[in-house]
Amino acid sequence: MTGPALPFGLIATDLDGTLLRSDDTVSQRSRDALAAATAAGAAHLVVTGRPASRTRHVLDALGYQGLAVCGQGAQVYHAGEHRLLTSVTLDRQVAQLAVAKLEAEVGRVALGAAVDGLDGEILCEPGYTFAGRIPPTAVPGRDAIWQAPLGKLYLQHPELGDDELTAAAQRVAGDLVGVTMAGETIVEMLPLGLSKATGLSLAARRLGVPAARTIAFGDMPNDLPMFGWAARGVAMANAHDDLKAVADEVTASNDEDGIAVVLERLLDGAAHGRARL
Numbered sequence: 001m002t003g004p005a006l007p008f009g010l011i012a013t014d015l016d017g018t019l020l021r022s023d024d025t026v027s028q029r030s031r032d033a034l035a036a037a038t039a040a041g042a043a044h045l046v047v048t049g050r051p052a053s054r055t056r057h058v059l060d061a062l063g064y065q066g067l068a069v070c071g072q073g074a075q076v077y078h079a080g081e082h083r084l085l086t087s088v089t090l091d092r093q094v095a096q097l098a099v100a101k102l103e104a105e106v107g108r109v110a111l112g113a114a115v116d117g118l119d120g121e122i123l124c125e126p127g128y129t130f131a132g133r134i135p136p137t138a139v140p141g142r143d144a145i146w147q148a149p150l151g152k153l154y155l156q157h158p159e160l161g162d163d164e165l166t167a168a169a170q171r172v173a174g175d176l177v178g179v180t181m182a183g184e185t186i187v188e189m190l191p192l193g194l195s196k197a198t199g200l201s202l203a204a205r206r207l208g209v210p211a212a213r214t215i216a217f218g219d220m221p222n223d224l225p226m227f228g229w230a231a232r233g234v235a236m237a238n239a240h241d242d243l244k245a246v247a248d249e250v251t252a253s254n255d256e257d258g259i260a261v262v263l264e265r266l267l268d269g270a271a272h273g274r275a276r277l
Contacts, residue, residue, distance in 0.1 A: 005041055006042050006270050007266065007269075008042055009209040010207060010213060011044050012045045012200055012216040012217070013045070013216075014046075014217060014226075016219075018219045018236055024133065030259055033264055040267065040270065044064075046068040047068070047199065047200050047203075049182035051070055051075065052070040052071065053120045055068060056082065066079060067207070069199035071151045071152060072180065072190050072222060073194050073195050073197065073200070074089075074151050074190070086202065087151070089116045090153065094192075096146065097173075099189070104172075105172045109155050109156060110124075110127035111128060113150050113154065114150060125139055125145060127158075128154065128156055129156065129185065131186060152188050152189060152190050154186060154187070162181050178190035178195065181222060182222040188222075195222075196222060196225050197226050214230040215233075216229075216233050217236070218239065219243065219254065234251050234262055236250075237250060
């Protein structure tokens, strides 16, 4: 340990809309703040809705060597060793039933899916528009989606907005699957009971840091369970209103180094022997 002790031993950060700027980069200021925090004895843990297959290139570019919670908590990935430590899959028969119940309520939805595994593809049936920068794999029809083990499903509706679609899916299929909104046009079906909090708690146990010493940063409703688990939840200025409503603090946006703003304040407080939460 080369710096002042922080009040938190674990810093959990979402990626998109939180640590990553709008251009998918991490600013030098944020890098420096995280480096100073880890020098002070804290661990940095990435907790993202992205599956590991869509996370590892980002972590490699950052030189990140630690654990990462991916796929909304389904995967714990060791970035330094490039291997999955845990992986939970979605029961495909249950998922098909959940989709059928939803479509009986709201009409046809378009589906995408994250295939399980470190090299898992993102599959999209006709009509689904994927928002990521890496192109997905188009499949000719829905039957092709059910052929491989899946981490999660993505849902889109031609008329319903993200909040409306999420609420409808939770209402009609919430007893079968987990449902969350991870970003604009990104409504997901997950294994029941799975969330960022389950993956975060598992990774935190591996790191030997309790919830009481964890601070979490996020921007979307899929970060709600993580905020519920951690001792302190910090929402970005660009965050969804539902997350801001439960956050202990709202910092600057992801494009304005909101994580660094908080960490710099904590480091300054630690250096002067006072808590500045």
